[in-house]
Amino acid sequence: MEAQVGARSAVQVIVSAILVNILNPKLSIFFFAFLPQFVSADEPHPLARMFELSTVFMLLTFVVFVGYGLFAASIRTRVISRPRVLTWMRRAFAGAFVVLGARLALADR
Numbered sequence: 001m002e003a004q005v006g007a008r009s010a011v012q013v014i015v016s017a018i019l020v021n022i023l024n025p026k027l028s029i030f031f032f033a034f035l036p037q038f039v040s041a042d043e044p045h046p047l048a049r050m051f052e053l054s055t056v057f058m059l060l061t062f063v064v065f066v067g068y069g070l071f072a073a074s075i076r077t078r079v080i081s082r083p084r085v086l087t088w089m090r091r092a093f094a095g096a097f098v099v100l101g102a103r104l105a106l107a108d109r
Contacts, residue, residue, distance in 0.1 A: 008016075021027065031054055039049045079085050 031050075035050055035053050035057070038053055039046050043049050079089070
């Protein structure tokens, strides 16, 4: 039995996206593993510098994701309104997963 999913408001989608990103452990690992190499050992305020770098990273990420969202919203109705496009997209994704699965199964250790 397939459950019916109701439409979510824009606020619900935004809150959900923020929570997913905040609770994602990859983000914390990135900040602790990657950003410190850009903070000099003789930096007078290393925590402030880390905060500055983190803020720049988050702002750039936000700009990129807004761009992705606007692009996806602009082509959404064109894709959803065409059943043939959806069918070919599903086939392409299924084919890609089959190929990746076969490569994984046949890979040498």
